[in-house]
Amino acid sequence: MTPRSVQGRAGQAWTIAKIELRRVFFARRSFWVYGLALLPSVIFLGHGIDAKTDIERLGRRGLTAPALMDSIREGESLDDVKKRVGQPAAERWSVRSRRVRQRTGNAGTTTHPIEPPVGARFVRLNITRPSFNGEPVARIYEFEVYGPDGRANLALHRPATGSIPCGQDQGPEKAVNGSVTGGQADRWCAADWPLFLQVDLGAVRPVQRFVVKHASAGGENEDSDTREFNIQVSENGKTFTTVGSSTGGGYVDERTEVRQIAYFDGRRRADLVFIDGRVQHRNVRRLLDFEEDRAIFAGIFQYFYLRLAIFFGCLGIFMYLFRGEMSNRTLHFWFLAPARRDVLLAGKYAAGLIASAVIFGGGALLTFAAMIWPHDAVEVQAYWNAGGMGHAFWYAAAAALGCVGYGSVFLAIGLYLRNPIIPAAVLLTWESVNGIFPHVLQKMSILYYLQSLCPVPAPMDSDTPTLIRLLAAPAAPASRPGAMLGLLLLTAFVLWVAGLAVRRMQISYGAET
Amino acid sequence: MTQPAVVFEEISKFYGEVLGVNRVTLNIPPGITSLVGPNGSGKTTLMNLMTGLIFPDHGRILMRGISPRDPEALMRMTGYATQYDTAPRWATGFTFITTGLLLFGYGRSEAEERAWKALERLSLTDAANRKVAAYSKGMRQRVRLAQAIAHDPELLVLDEPLNGLDPLVRAETIDMFRAWAAEGKHVIISSHVLQEVDLISDQVVLIANGMIVAEGKIRKVRDEIEEHxxxxxxxxxxxxxxxxxxxxxxxxxxxxxxxxxxxxxxxxxxxxxxxxxxxxxxxxxxxxxxxxxxxxxxxxxxxxxxxxxxxx
Amino acid sequence: MAVYKRAYRRYDGPLTGRWTRFMVLPRYAWRRLYQQRLVLLLTMAAFVWPLLCAGFVYLTNHVELLQGLDPEFRAFIQVNGRFFSIFMYVQGACAVFLAALAGPGLVAPDLANNALPLYFSRPLTRWSYALARLTVIVGMLSVVTWVPGLLLFGLQVGLAGGWWFLANWTLGVAVVAGFLLWLLVLGLVAMASSAYVKWRVVAGAVSLAFFFILTGVSQMINGVFRVTWGYVLDPAWAVNRVWRALLGLDPLDGPGALSSIVALAVFVLLLVLVIERKLRPVEVVR
The missing domain is CATH 3.30.70.100 (Alpha-Beta Plaits)
Structure with a gap:
């Protein structure tokens, strides 16, 4: 065999590839690559098993007619539902406890009665925590004082003093002007510590009830209501006694009884959530929804498999081929072989490519199979007839071509740079924001071509912000042959660049960690 | 016809701003030649330059007429036993050498045969099927030597080959060198142990601070030193x-x-x-x-x- | 016959304190870290957000500057739990990148250069060594997380007065505790990837990839199983959930703070196990 002929060199490259292949496939550090590739299939398998056991378990308790399931309405009571529809397939009872903000009285008004009435000339409202949202501003729309007869507001239009107000038209007199509908100019607002409002009733009068109208009574947000305050009275204006205060710390535990029951009609499951005995939530969904699963698969393939799994898997495999060997001080063995440097590059690339394409292409097919497995045979057959096999093929092809593209890029990066983090981060960002680039720059991204190869466009949640949707969606996907050609051209270019570097490469151990 | 020689013409190599070797001109005939010099003088640099692991910034190298820029031709007739003590983790002694030989284009059976022969010459047959990472230092040294000689090269570049060998193996190895030198091969050794250099070398190259201080047969070099x-x-x-x-x-x-x-x-x-x-x-x-x-x-x-x- | 000359006396003067000895490792590591330009640059960049937040705190406390704004909006832009949660989000993300940059240098060089026997042949136990390394990264990340957070809290207290402190001191505790939890997770991830992957070049990528991949996994599980418990597998989400609980914010859909803490504890345990297995001075090759 003449080594200098093209066949000879190709044979050499193949030998190199075979040697490296064994290492890539069986090295202990490759196991996480297998893990990445198999993760989605494990998840789909788990889902399939879960759904099938669910179907079996629920079915054992008896099926309900679909029409009956659909007839349940929100607001119905538990007994009614059970009587009409029958025994549920599953039932659960729990108590849900939530911390809720205590409502400030009734529509923002708190009432503080005193028994027995006391005599007072000066009435004072002290505020220790002015609001629920943390804003350090007190807002009081009305401060009313009633005697034993309960009819006349003793504080109305009386002289009032208080902490320095927020603005000239929000002084303490607004808290006793008898109206709450005038907006911000109709309230007392203060931010100066200590926060207090004091009204002079003119003479010592018997007082029995206080009414405080807080921010929400004047139409503002409930979060601005006073959180903690107390009311004091005095006869002489010097010694004050506390006669009333806000209740609670502002938050209480709200305990609600929650009952969850489920009905099953053989295919669909109706989950009903009863809060305080009435239907609050009603959710009917198919346990095995083939179309939905296919859409989810497409989403997982594009967002996880291509962008993360293949990206990082190829990073690991291809970076090791040259840069890793340089770090481990074993690269010189390859350079001491009677082979041209580009033959070495070709052999190593081939090894990495075969390994990653097998792992990730196989992983894609395995995940596809795991997705399909639990579904009804009739549906699956219909899918096959409608071109499902083609879908599977293109998924595997996209995965393999992803390895082609990413592999060449990471091989080149490994040859030029020692630390892959920065270029990997840059590449990840580049691929993520690809959607907003002009068309020319878009073609410089591997993901662009891969997305064109995916048979089913990935679904996008309608509540994803527009910016993310813009970034993630491929703008104008190329045709399939065009995409493959583009990808191969890009790869060839990158490999050529890598070839330049490998020919110039020198062994410099000791510079590595 | 002139003898095939290892020729360095005005070779300089810089590591950034640090000078590795400076305007080295050598003409090494076949036989055993020793590179002698203190640590950091540039011996390993010269050997790496000879085998194409690094490239000179200036000058030209010809190894028996072949440039190190042509590994396809050069590596076939050159064996290099480096001082780098790392070996692939998965390799046993036997597979280590066999895999290297496969790259030369030998078939599997021939590669295995050659590997076995090389291991025999260096008395490693007992440990051939153990992982290289589990070898002792001396055994690792020997397996590197075995790898360098397995393909019967014409030119051997050995970086401190007798380092860590016990006296018996040392003597056998020296005999091996002498036999090769007698066949007209180049055996280029770097060493610290001056008595041995004396014993086995035909030529000596003294190098210090990246510059060649003396080159040639020992007696001739001595003759030229007039100050002492x-x-x-x-x-x-x-x-x-x-x-x-x-x-x-x-x-x-x-x-x-x-x-x-x-x-x-x-x-x-x-x-x-x-x-x-x-x-x-x-x-x-x-x-x-x-x-x-x-x-x-x-x-x-x-x-x-x-x-x-x-x-x- | 050997003659023993009793001329050698061991040193029996005062020894440096235990913590001084312990801090030797972190001190040198910090010095080395901050000599790297990229680390310095990223640390500087990580102060931009706290400065912006400080400006915000100043604004909200000087009401006269906000006169012209809609009162509903004014009520919205308060220094409360939500403000601190946004602050912690951004700083937490900065911390991830800083950890990916500085983490690899923690243990990987020692393993690659076979320095562990050198360390452990001195009065340094494995756990002190591990703790010292953890201190390096936690200390470095503290400078950009809870220290500016605490300063921000202090600024707010200073501007708003003692009564604001009495009303909201839990926020300060939440900032410190929340960040410490996140730093613990980050530090352990960085150390584990640094110990598992011997070369620092890849260790950084591994610690970054960790978070991306785990987020992806949790999203996958939630998508495929149509549930929300998958979030618990994502440490970033779990820590965020704990933050929201500490800061008193409404929880998002999904597992509660308690399950998040349990998941985080399991995660931390696994990481500690990995580190324990890898920090061996002697490696046996079979």
Missing amino acids: PSQYIVRCRESDASGVAALLFGEDHITEIKLNDDRMGMLVMTRDREQFARALGRIALDGHRIESVVPADENVDALYEYLIGGER
Whole structure:
């Protein structure tokens, strides 16, 4: 065999590839690559098993007619539902406890009665925590004082003093002007510590009830209501006694009884959530929804498999081929072989490519199979007839071509740079924001071509912000042959660049960690 | 026809701003050549340059007529046993060598046969199927040597090959080197152990601070060092020693004579070897009994001391 | 016959304190870290957001500057739990990148250069070594997380007065505790990837990839199983959930703070196990 002929060199490259292949496939550090590739299939398998056991378990308790399931309405009571529809397939009872903000009285008004009435000339409202949202501003729309007869507001239009107000038209007199509908100019607002409002009733009068109208009574947000305050009275204006205060710390535990029951009609499951005995939530969904699963698969393939799994898997495999060997001080063995440097590059690339394409292409097919497995045979057959096999093929092809593209890029990066983090981060960002680039720059991204190869466009949640949707969606996907050609051209270019570097490469151990 | 030689023409290599080797010009004929020099003098750099692991910034290298930029041709006839002590983690001694041979284009059976032969030559057959990472230091040294010789190269570049070998294997290895040198191969060794260099080398290359200080056969190099007078040890019969010494003192090329305590020998330092030989001849013919004349510093130790040691 | 000359006396003067000895490792590591330009640059960049937040705190406390704004909006832009949660989000993300940059240098060089026997042949136990390394990264990340957070809190207290502190001191505790939890997770991830992957080049990528991949996994599980418990597998989400609980914010859909803490504890345990296995001075090759 003449080594200098093209066949000879190709044979050499193949030998190199075979040697490296064994290492890539069986090295202990490759196991996480297998893990990445198999993760989605494990998840789909788990889902399939879960759904099938669910179907079996629920079915054992008896099926309900679909029409009956659909007839349940929100607001119905538990007994009614059970009587009409029958025994549920599953039932659960729990108590849900939530911390809720205590409502400030009734529509923002708190009432503080005193028994027995006391005599007072000066009435004072002290505020220790002015609001629920943390804003350090007190807002009081009305401060009313009633005697034993309960009819006349003793504080109305009386002289009032208080902490320095927020603005000239929000002084303490607004808290006793008898109206709450005038907006911000109709309230007392203060931010100066200590926060207090004091009204002079003119003479010592018997007082029995206080009414405080807080921010929400004047139409503002409930979060601005006073959180903690107390009311004091005095006869002489010097010694004050506390006669009333806000209740609670502002938050209480709200305990609600929650009952969850489920009905099953053989295919669909109706989950009903009863809060305080009435239907609050009603959710009917198919346990095995083939179309939905296919859409989810497409989403997982594009967002996880291509962008993360293949990206990082190829990073690991291809970076090791040259840069890793340089770090481990074993690269010189390859350079001491009677082979041209580009033959070495070709052999190593081939090894990495075969390994990653097998792992990730196989992983894609395995995940596809795991997705399909639990579904009804009739549906699956219909899918096959409608071109499902083609879908599977293109998924595997996209995965393999992803390895082609990413592999060449990471091989080149490994040859030029020692630390892959920065270029990997840059590449990840580049691929993520690809959607907003002009068309020319878009073609410089591997993901662009891969997305064109995916048979089913990935679904996008309608509540994803527009910016993310813009970034993630491929703008104008190329045709399939065009995409493959583009990808191969890009790869060839990158490999050529890598070839330049490998020919110039020198062994410099000791510079590595 | 001229002998195939290893030729360096004005080779310089910079590591950033640090000079690795500076304007090195060498012409190494076949046989055993030793590269001798202190640590960091550039021995490994020269060897890496020879085998194409690094490229010179300046100058040209020809290894038996082949440039290191052509690994396809060069590596077929070159074997390099580096000082880098790492081996792939998955390799046993046997697979290590076999895998290397596969890259040469040998079929699997031939590769295995050659590997086994190489291991036999270096007495590693017992440990051949154990992982290289589990070898002792000396065994790793031997397996690297085995890998370098497995494909019967014409040119061997060995970086401190006798390092860590026990005396028996050392002696066998030295015999191997001599056998190859006799076949006309190049054996280029770097070493610290000057006595051994003396023993086995045909040529010596002294290198310090990246520059070649001396090159050639040991005796020739010694001849060219004129600043240091040659030292000889002359042994005589008991009664004659002082007489011989007195006669030698009369010669004007003698710089120093030290008489030995046993009064039977002396250390003579002379500036001119030719005249010293003639003087000794005359003295012997005059009737004095001279038992032996041995050069005291025609060895690499002395060369090292004279040429490199002083520069420290 | 050997003659024992009793001339050698061991040193029996005062020894440096235990913590001084312990801090030797972190001190040198910090010095080395901050000599790297990229680390310095990223640390500087990580102060931009706290400065912006400080400006915000100043604004909200000087009401006169906000006169012209809609009162509903004014009520919205308060220094409360939500403000601190946004602050912690951004700083937490900065911390991830800083950890990916500085983490690899923690243990990987020692393993690659076979320095562990050197360390452990001195009075340094494995756990002190591990703790010292953790201190390096936690200390470095503290400078950009809870220290500016605490300063921000202090600024707010200073501008708003003692009563604001009495009303909201839990926020300060939440900031410190929340960040410490996140730093613990980050530090352990960085150390584990640094110990598992011997070369620092890849260790950084591994610690970054960790978070991306785990987020992806949790999203996958939630998508495929149509549930929300998958979030618990994502340590970033779990820590965020704990933050929201500490800061008193409404929880998002999904597992509660308690399950998040349990998941985080399991995660931390696994990481500690990995580190324990890898920090061996002697490696046996079979």
